Amino acid sequence: MKNVRVLLNNVEKVKDFVDLIEKSGAMCEIGDGNYFVDARSIIGIFSLDTSKPLDLKIDGNSFDTLVEKINKYVVN
Secondary structure, three states: OEEEEEOOOOHHHHHHHHHHHHHHOOOEEEEOOOOEEEOOOHHHHHOOOOOOOEEEEEOHHHHHHHHHHOHHHEEO
């Protein structure tokens, strides 16, 4: 798995992000470093503090393609 940081600081961003992840079919987890949830779960994402960047773990086979699709949410 490879990691990127994403910022999903409003409801519309979370909805769009989850839609992109679901369409990709990639296996992904998102979390704050200690607690991770399925990145396809809107409810799971809202259990996290979305005001801060989150760690997204992406299955290595899907990494490059998926990062291109979610690039607008990727932060350093």
